[in-house]
Amino acid sequence: MKIIKILFLSSYFLVFPISPALAGNNVTITCSAADTCTTSSPLPIFDEKNIYPGFISSPAPVLTVVNQRSADECNLTFFAGEFSGSSALTAKINLSITSGSTVYYASPLSDLLDGSSHQLGIIAPSSSRRYTWTPSFDQNADNDYQNLTAKFNLDFNFSCSPPAPTLTPTATPTGSAGASGEGTVLGAASAPTCGDKAPAGAPILTSAVAGINSVTLTWLPAPAPVSYYLIACGTSSGKYLYGNPNVGGPGTTSYTITNLSANTSYYFVVRAGNGCAPWPFSGELLATPSGRIFPAGQAPPPGFQPGVLGEVTQPMETITPAAGETFGAISSCQENIIPLIVGLIVSVLSILRYQKRKERMILLLVVASALAVIYFWPWCWIRSII
Numbered sequence: 001m002k003i004i005k006i007l008f009l010s011s012y013f014l015v016f017p018i019s020p021a022l023a024g025n026n027v028t029i030t031c032s033a034a035d036t037c038t039t040s041s042p043l044p045i046f047d048e049k050n051i052y053p054g055f056i057s058s059p060a061p062v063l064t065v066v067n068q069r070s071a072d073e074c075n076l077t078f079f080a081g082e083f084s085g086s087s088a089l090t091a092k093i094n095l096s097i098t099s100g101s102t103v104y105y106a107s108p109l110s111d112l113l114d115g116s117s118h119q120l121g122i123i124a125p126s127s128s129r130r131y132t133w134t135p136s137f138d139q140n141a142d143n144d145y146q147n148l149t150a151k152f153n154l155d156f157n158f159s160c161s162p163p164a165p166t167l168t169p170t171a172t173p174t175g176s177a178g179a180s181g182e183g184t185v186l187g188a189a190s191a192p193t194c195g196d197k198a199p200a201g202a203p204i205l206t207s208a209v210a211g212i213n214s215v216t217l218t219w220l221p222a223p224a225p226v227s228y229y230l231i232a233c234g235t236s237s238g239k240y241l242y243g244n245p246n247v248g249g250p251g252t253t254s255y256t257i258t259n260l261s262a263n264t265s266y267y268f269v270v271r272a273g274n275g276c277a278p279w280p281f282s283g284e285l286l287a288t289p290s291g292r293i294f295p296a297g298q299a300p301p302p303g304f305q306p307g308v309l310g311e312v313t314q315p316m317e318t319i320t321p322a323a324g325e326t327f328g329a330i331s332s333c334q335e336n337i338i339p340l341i342v343g344l345i346v347s348v349l350s351i352l353r354y355q356k357r358k359e360r361m362i363l364l365l366v367v368a369s370a371l372a373v374i375y376f377w378p379w380c381w382i383r384s385i386i
Helices: 334-351 357-385
Strands: 002-013 027-031 037-039 062-067 073-085 093-099 102-108 118-123 127-137 149-161 204-211 214-220 228-234 242-248 254-258 266-274 285-287
Touching (some): 062 118, 093 242, 102 118, 102 228, 204 285, 214 266, 228 254
Parallel strands (some): 027 062
Antiparallel strands (some): 002 149, 062 127, 073 118, 073 149, 214 254, 228 242, 228 266
């Protein structure tokens, strides 16, 4: 196995002026059969100046890795080092690395600076892969971060060797999916798999509040371990076209999606992930914002990318909810109307003993309203929490 190293300088600067000056540089790494790799630009992949709360790099820089070896597959890893600047700032900057629908990394920048290597997958012989690197700054950050900077190096390792021979898949149990998010893995080639432990459950999406061309989502956190949350949305139930893996780290419980067209119904779900290991989506909530109606073909909301839904980077067992169970969602409460009906019947039979018709009608309306509040809504809420 041969290991080739490439070094980039990546920088963030925070100033908070009125108009931001942003720069994201697309870079191509080309690794030849001669054990050398070259880069297309000496510029850093990031050079973001004057960022502000809610900032998302757009367009996000793209790193393209080309494997020119005709007989070797190459495993790409990276780590961040030689950090200088404000650690407090790095805790508020989120970074996601995606390729297609797969999230390879999503976490606060502070988590990246631990010196650990992170997998970006196998590049097959004579092929290439594009990675989108999207930094964002916490939309809830305050003025404590003015004039702070953060700088660090990105060190890429390209390890190449001939592909392992193809083996006949054989089922190998790897433990309880409910405990680790891992399932049955098929024995195959020697491609590295995700070594991160998935969250122990899904977040519970509790509300979707529509605003002016915006929707604010709120959820109950997923069980640890969690390094990021991803929101997916679409205009049809169950069909999510766009995803944003830059929502925030483990303490995040709300996020506001902007640049949404008015009078359009949007369907939202949220999932938790830890490194390269995601958990299934929460239940779905619907919201219809007000405000301006955007023309057809409007770009996705800031931070959302087509098809980026956080799919798994290794085989995982499909988790099927038990009867009546949902993954991290508040129930529709339709089944909870039974206590209300029973309560109404009992109340009507009790009220019929009153002789005056007017008294019966008034009492019936009061009791019916009280039962709707007492039996229906609190029951629904408690059921969704437990």
